[in-house]
Amino acid sequence: MALLDVSGISVSYGRVNALKDVSLQVKEGEIVTVLGANGAGKSTLLKAILGAVPLKSGGITFADRDVTRAQPHKRIAEGLVLVPEGRRILISLTVEENLKLGAHMRRDGTAIAGEMDAIYARFPNLAERRNMLASCLSGGEQQMLAIGRAMMAKPRLMMLDEPSLGLSPLFVQKLFELIVELNRDGLAVLLVEQNTGKALSVAHRATVLELGRVTMAGDPKTLADDPRLQAAYLGAGEATPA
Amino acid sequence: MRGSMLAQQIVNGLMLGAIYMLMAVAFTLAIGVLNFLNFSLPGLFMLGGMVAYGFIKFGWPTLFAFAAALAVAALVSLLVERFAYRPMQGGDPEVPLVSSLGFLVLLENLMLIYFGSDQQAFPALVPDLNLRLGGLVIGIAQLGSLALSVLLVLWLSWFLSSTSTGRCIRTVAENRDTAVLMGIDTGRLVPMLFIASALLAAVAGLLFAVNYQQVSPFMGEGVGFKGVAAMIVGGMGSIWGAVLGGLLIGLAEVLSISFIGADVVNITVYGLLLVILILRPQGLLGRPATREKL
Ligand SMILES: Nc1ncnc2c1ncn2[C@@H]1O[C@H](COP(=O)(O)OP(=O)(O)O)[C@@H](O)[C@H]1O
Ligand SMILES: [Mg+2]
Numbered sequence: 338m339a340l341l342d343v344s345g346i347s348v349s350y351g352r353v354n355a356l357k358d359v360s361l362q363v364k365e366g367e368i369v370t371v372l373g374a375n376g377a378g379k380s381t382l383l384k385a386i387l388g389a390v391p392l393k394s395g396g397i398t399f400a401d402r403d404v405t406r407a408q409p410h411k412r413i414a415e416g417l418v419l420v421p422e423g424r425r426i427l428i429s430l431t432v433e434e435n436l437k438l439g440a441h442m443r444r445d446g447t448a449i450a451g452e453m454d455a456i457y458a459r460f461p462n463l464a465e466r467r468n469m470l471a472s473c474l475s476g477g478e479q480q481m482l483a484i485g486r487a488m489m490a491k492p493r494l495m496m497l498d499e500p501s502l503g504l505s506p507l508f509v510q511k512l513f514e515l516i517v518e519l520n521r522d523g524l525a526v527l528l529v530e531q532n533t534g535k536a537l538s539v540a541h542r543a544t545v546l547e548l549g550r551v552t553m554a555g556d557p558k559t560l561a562d563d564p565r566l567q568a569a570y571l572g573a574g575e576a577t578p579a
Numbered sequence: 580m581r582g583s584m585l586a587q588q589i590v591n592g593l594m595l596g597a598i599y600m601l602m603a604v605a606f607t608l609a610i611g612v613l614n615f616l617n618f619s620l621p622g623l624f625m626l627g628g629m630v631a632y633g634f635i636k637f638g639w640p641t642l643f644a645f646a647a648a649l650a651v652a653a654l655v656s657l658l659v660e661r662f663a664y665r666p667m668q669g670g671d672p673e674v675p676l677v678s679s680l681g682f683l684v685l686l687e688n689l690m691l692i693y694f695g696s697d698q699q700a701f702p703a704l705v706p707d708l709n710l711r712l713g714g715l716v717i718g719i720a721q722l723g724s725l726a727l728s729v730l731l732v733l734w735l736s737w738f739l740s741s742t743s744t745g746r747c748i749r750t751v752a753e754n755r756d757t758a759v760l761m762g763i764d765t766g767r768l769v770p771m772l773f774i775a776s777a778l779l780a781a782v783a784g785l786l787f788a789v790n791y792q793q794v795s796p797f798m799g800e801g802v803g804f805k806g807v808a809a810m811i812v813g814g815m816g817s818i819w820g821a822v823l824g825g826l827l828i829g830l831a832e833v834l835s836i837s838f839i840g841a842d843v844v845n846i847t848v849y850g851l852l853l854v855i856l857i858l859r860p861q862g863l864l865g866r867p868a869t870r871e872k873l
Contacts, residue, residue, distance in 0.1 A: 389759050413762030425757040427750055434746055441743045442762055490762070 338401060339364045340525050341386070341417070341494055346395030348378075348385050355381040357549045358395070363494060368516065368526040370536040370557070373546035374570050379529040380422050382546065383496045386527075387419045388412050400493060414442045416493030420500060422529075424483040428472035432463055435471050435482055439489030449489065456485040477508035484515065494525040501532045513539055533570070537561045545569050583714030588837050589830065594721050594790060596829020597728035601783035602806025603813060603821035604732055605776040611816035612752040612772055614672060619659045619679040620780045621803025622686035623652040627784025628794040629690050632701050641704055649781050655686065656777030660770050683799070690796035698795045701788040724786040731782065735775075736818055748772065752816070805832075805848075812852050814865020823863050828852070 339362040348356040355378045363369045373379050384390045386397060388409040396405040399417050413419075427435055436456060440449045457464035460481045466473065471482060480500055487495055497516070501509045513535050520526050520539075530536035537543055537557040545553040545560070547569050553560060560566055602624060609617040630651045634644035663678035705720040739745040747768060751758040758765060787802065788794045809828050813820025828848060835847040855863065 384760075387760065408764065408766070409759055410762040410764045418762075419760055421757070421760045425754070425760065427753050427757065429753045430746065430749060434749075437743065438746050438750060438761060441747055486761075 340367075340400060341527070342398045343382075343386060344396050344398075346382075346385055346397065347393040348381055348390055349393055350390075355549050356385065359546070359549070359551055360395075361544055361551070361554075363525050363527050365525055366520070366523060367541045368520050368528060368539055370528045370530055370540035370543045371546060372530060372533050372536060372543060372566070372569070375531075376548075377546040377569075378549040379546055380498055381549075383419055383421075383498050383527070383529060386496060387417065410442060413490055416491060418487045418490045418492035418495055420483050420487045420495065420497045422498035422502075424476075424479045426471045426474070426479045426482055426486075428470060430471060431468055432471050432474065432482060433467040435486050436463075436489050439486035440491075443491065452489060452491075456488060460485060477504050477511075480504060480508070480512060481515075488519075492524060494527060495519070496527040496529075498529045499531055500528075501530060501535065509535065533566065534561070584837075586713075586715050588833050590715065590717055590721070592830035592833035593826060594725055594829070595833055596826035597725050598783045598787050598790075598802060598825075599805045599809045599828050600732065600822050600825025601728055601779050601786070602802055603809035603825040604735065604818055605779035605783070606806050606810045607813075607816060607818055607821040608772060608776045608779070610810070611818075612748055613664070613769065615664060615679075616672075616676045616807075617659070617664075617679050617776065618676060618803075619656070619663065619682035619686070620776060620806070621799030622683040623656060623777045623780040623799075624784035624787070624802055625690065625794075625796060625799035626652045626655060626686060627781030628701065628788035628798055629694065629784075629796065631785055631788060632699055632794045633694070635702060645785055648785060649778055652777045652781035652784075653774045655682075656773045657770055658682075660773040664769075664773070683803075687796045687799075694796065696796060698793045701792045701794050703792055704789055718790075720789055724790055727782070728786065731779070732818065732822055735779075739818070744768075808849070808852055812855050812862055814862030817862070817864045817866075820862055820864035827863075 341363040343361040345358045345360050347358055371379050404412050436453055462478050500512055517539050528536055540557045543557045543560050544551055605620050609615050627648050631644045631648035634647050659679055659682050664675045667675040708719040710717040747763045805828050809824030810821050813824030831848045831851050835844050
């Protein structure tokens with residue numbers, strides 16, 4: 338059974354149907370990427386999986402549990418964690434406080450301290466600035482902090498919403514290396530990206546969203562060569578030959 | 580002689596200021612974290628004094644009466660959260676302001692029906708022991724109240740800066756949507772904040788009753804108004820600003836009554852606040868526009 342099983346979910350904001358009957362699975366140890374143009378519904382999908390926007394229909398199971406009606410904090414405690422679009426670092430908190438915030442629902446204090454040290458060892462830039470306000474970090478460092486914060490929640494599945502957005506090529510390279518490394522250590526990843534080339538190169542499976550619907554899903558190598566993927570990004574979604 | 584008189588008035592001013600300070604901190608919690616100017620707080624201040632008075636008159640032991648007053652204020656605050664604040668989320672921020680004002684009027688009138696509109700004499704609880712330091716006379720009740728207020732605020736400040744729940748509260752203050760994405764259970768945290776601010780207001784009301792030995796259904800209005808003024812002059816959203824603003828207004832009020840005259844007290848106090856705000860529009864400890872609003 339898959340770690341995450343999203344089956345036929347729909348979400349609407351008022352009259353806007355942002356997701357229509359979307360299904361998706363992530364198995365243990367997998368990197369699955371979700372691609373699609375701006376406004377396709379990618380962020381909505383991740384927020385719906387987290388429980389931060391209500392479903393109109395459909396269901397979600399995580400780690401063999403039906404979480405369809407669970408609040409976000411319950412899902413996060415189970416290890417379903419989001420690195421949100423735009424990083425959403427808390428700028429009135431210090432770097433270290435941002436990391437601790439990631440672990441706020443955990444009660445195993447000693448393990449938390451050890452994991453924080455491991456994160457500092459991985460990101461020496463964060464360690465140097467641990468007592469500074471997070472607003473003093475560069476964009477790349479903020480993305481590392483956002484990922485570090487998510488790691489503090491002890492994730493089993495990490496969802497990342499356009500983590501490469503606005504980063505320099507060097508940081509994009511580092512970011513994808515990090516994702517692969519975390520995945521090799523056993524973390525399942527659901528990766529939303531605009532950087533399709535990079536995302537397809539690290540993913541085990543890929544899903545394409547167009548106007549709230551899944552239009553393609555499968556092997557990333559095959560998808561990378563599919564002309565319909567280019568079409569999806571040009572917004573010519575409806576013209577897909579069957 | 581004059582020197583000791585000044586010192587005495589400073590002590591009295593700090594006492595009154597401590598009450599304004601607690602009110603200002605209560606308002607600051609509500610506005611800083613929930614973005615809500617909670618006008619029911621003066622009503623909860625009044626409940627602190629009036630409910631304790633009622634139960635003491637009823638024959639309850641003093642400490643039980645105090646505990647009951649705090650519990651009633653906390654419960655009423657949960658009702659404010661449920662019926663004035665929660666249903667208005669996502670709408671105009673002015674709507675809960677007005678409905679919380681409705682709660683204030685409701686509470687005042689309930690007390691008015693039950694106790695009448697007159698000032699009631701709150702019994703002297705602490706034996707009239709005084710500490711004499713040089714020419715200074717400090718009442719035990721006064722000293723205890725000051726110490727309690729300062730400890731409460733110090734504890735709150737430590738709690739916010741150093742505990743996990745404190746970090747969650749500061750996260751909600753900076754960005755409510757981010758807080759949800761971080762798995763903060765706002766459905767639990769927000770009522771907790773309503774209880775915390777209610778307790779601050781009700782403790783202030785209790786201290787007022789004990790120190791000035793009088794209560795009335797409308798005792799919250801003047802103090803509530805000064806609490807809001809203290810919060811603004813201190814810098815909205817800053818706890819230490821609220822502390823500074825509260826103590827400053829208490830001092831200014833007492834000193835201008837004893838050295839200038841009681842009839843001009845509002846002119847001098849609010850004149851001072853106006854001058855401060857002209858010189859520092861963001862308030863004494865406020866930072867200009869730091870809040871992230873998307
Ligand atoms: N809070 C919201 N209220 C109303 N409409 C929204 C909201 N968030 C997103 N939408 C709409 O839902 C659709 C999908 O948005 P989104 O999930 O952010 O797409 P993506 O992340 O793929 O760019 C868009 O049409 C967007 O305008
Ligand atoms: Mg998006």
